[in-house]
Amino acid sequence: MSGFLVVIVLLLLFIIVIQIAKASDYVAILKGEKKAREQSNRLHSTLMLIFLIAGLIGLYVCHQLLKDKLLPVAASVQGVAIDHMMTITLIITGIVFFVTQILLFVFAYKYRGREGHQASYYHENSKIEFIWTAIPALTMTILVAIGLKHWFTITSSAPPSAMVVEVTGKQFNWIFRYPGKDGVLGKKDYRLINEGKFNPLGQVWSDPYNHDDVVSNELHLVVGKPVKLEIGSRDVIHDVGLPYFRLKMDAVPGVPTTLWFTPKYTTAQMAKMTGDPNFVYKLVCDQLCGAGHYSMVANIVVETQEEFDKWLASQKSQYELAKEGGAIPSDSTKMAALQIANQRKNISLK
């Protein structure tokens, strides 16, 4: 019933607007074309000016309302560089924005059509055209130079001291794998994936490097220590979105990608800096991956080396879990058979 009323009210509103519009067009015709044109020029040029002023005030109000809702300070060394570059870009594009928008609306107002007024037949000036081609070209060169400098730094190969974590996306959550004490991630094969048998990543149990690999649904990082994420996906394309660190990289099935960065603040430090005791770093999926895309969020913990070591030590390796669950054949012949099968499949997915 109320829905019906809403429709009726809307329809009435439409009819009223249309009737007013029709009447005002008739009035314009009665007034004569010249006078009507003069009037609408005055009205809409004034509205243009009002739009400009109200718009500039609006930008200020919008900024005041929303500036506190932005992200806290970048939490990675790379993120700081990106924020810095963003500021430079903001200043340059901001100047252009204000100059061109103000000119546009002021010109529209100032040169509004008036009776007895004539436009000037002026359509060329190669000097000024050269200048306003050269200035953007120069500015863009600067921005490209700054951008590429940061781009190449950020995408360079990770320092050898970096810790390695494997990130795997699947519909609809994230799986993280740590290489354990040996520092090497064991081999895996997507055909061995079996959730029921404690093997969500398809780890090849015959590979001894796998035996100490820890699998978790939380990303633990060490503050101040570069981390190299080896990113992959089990099914469709996902994206490792790290808003606090200002970084992102797609997780593509069949095409491994990497991303490295250095976290700057621990979760505890960030909680203090933001004044939010419940602060948690988030990893969000940034590539449409199906109906559950919006729920594909993981927690990130940035901690000190001691805390990290303690946490890692407290975790059972996936191999152990699988063994306890009876998913790994203790029989050595079966083990050997599996190994041979794997060699035949010729996998080297590490």
Place this chain on the structure above:
Amino acid sequence: MSSEVHFGQVQGAQQAVAAVAIHDGDHHAHHHHQSFITKYIFSQDHKIISRQFLITGMIWAIIGGFFSVIFRLQLGFPDKSFPFLETIFGHWAAGGHISPELYYQLVTMHGTIMIFFVLTAGLSGTFSNFLIPLQLGARDMASPFLNMLSYWFFFVASIIMLSSLFIQTGPSEAGWTAYPPLSALREASEGSKLGMDLWLISMAVFVVSQLLAGLNYISTILNMRTKGMSMTRMPLTIWALFFTAVLGVLSFPVLLSGFILLLFDRNLGTSFYLSDIYIAGHALPNQGGSPILYEHLFWFLGHPEVYIVMLPGMGITSDMLATHSRKPIFGYLAMVGSLFAIASLSFLVWAHHMFVSGMNPFLGAFFVLFTLLIAVPSSVKVFNWLATLWRGNVQFTVPNLFAIGFVSLFISGGLTGIWLGNSALDLHLHDTYFVIAHFHLVMGIAAFFGMFAGVYHWFPKMFGRFMNNTLGYIHFWVTFVGAYLMFWPMHYEGLAGMPRRYYEYSADALAVYHRFQHLNEFISVIAIIVFAVQILFVFNFFYSIFKGRPVKDPNPWKANTLEWTTPIHVGHGNWPGEIPEVHRWPYDYSKNGIDFIPQTVPVSPAEEEVQESITTR
């Protein structure tokens, strides 16, 4: 049977056209009687075809816009129940809440419909068809028959796409970019089942339509200009439509190949895009493919597509600003040159959509360079538009308001392109609301503004009547203010890293985005108002076709271009007598104190010929 006969007649008619240009023949003499079907449905008259494109585009725009209202309701009011949604969508919106599947289907269809069916077919289909023959002085397109086919291929594509909305598993939900494996695997989502096949087939047919149309536009522009209409005397709208057609012809085939490979992967067991996949409890046998290949094929069209959408608006804006400011366009040759530069560069920037795809970073560097280079011709255009207004006698007609609005939106949305095109910043901003704000301002709303300006300006020529002015003004101001209110604050959401394409942000894990809930609500309310005003425009359009104020002056805007030398109700063949000859460029406004000098007026000896045309005479 009858179509073959007709085809023969067309060719005959074309020879007749050539003959008419020489003899002063009455074109109507060649004219056979047309039934309703050949005149209005399977018509080969470019003017009817343009109206077909326009009206089909408008129907799609209402559907696409309506979808955005529905998903904005979800984003703005995630906790509220809207029983009418259940009435419309049934179990997809049980309890008055749309399901995540439906949300993604609406988002996907909104993008597909708006970009391809409205702003490609609806925009350049309408104005290329209508203006190319009329502004260049041709009786019709180079091939009226292919032209008719291009519409009907578009129509078939439309029907297939529309039918996918009604199937049990729903339409595609893989986004308008349809990245595999999401779009390749039936197990990946409901929309990846039959809906995705229909989507791909519809798009393949759509590409055929675009190619037929584009080849026709190009050959007409190159070959069928009237006497005296050198390329440098063409209105900028035609130049823009020309480059649009070239972009389409060169890039759509690549998209088609990408789609066909995807269809193979879906239905024939190939592995172009698939490798190492474990989904729905089993491992797939596909190995060696790469989804990134699809991304390259898609964006090789996808980026030029942005300019296919933008260029017509740029051209129309240039002509609106000149005509309605009673002043020649500033820097005509620079305007043509910048269109050329934008069109060429648009082929070298596609991978800026793929900075975070895992593509080689070194390769990315080139795409940064070329992407930011596009800012140069773009800013030249903006400065020239500003200079056109400078010392003009600006008439605030509805088309001119939309043109001024276009420039403003183009600046606002274009500048953020400089952010996103710089790969290092893209690392943070990619796939956030910042991107949504950017492309809606610069190519969504701005392209719509170009379209609106064109519709209001050429409506008197199309239908012999005026649209209601007051409704036009209301339409402009609400849409213009609404566009900024909707999309400006989205930049902040994007800077805060808020991911796009999220069904809801209410999960505890996304608590950081709860702070934008009020903003989302505000944006949704504005979106509904703006949508309502578009309905007002649609009403104005159809009402005015039948009841609008009749046009009495054949040249109501006092414009210089050729279409206004035709009778008020343009017949088949466009000019009853000989095709007019062109003697000057179309921008002689306010020259030597004369308000306007149409292109057909010979240059008097005393008059100084415009610099640009001298060099090419």
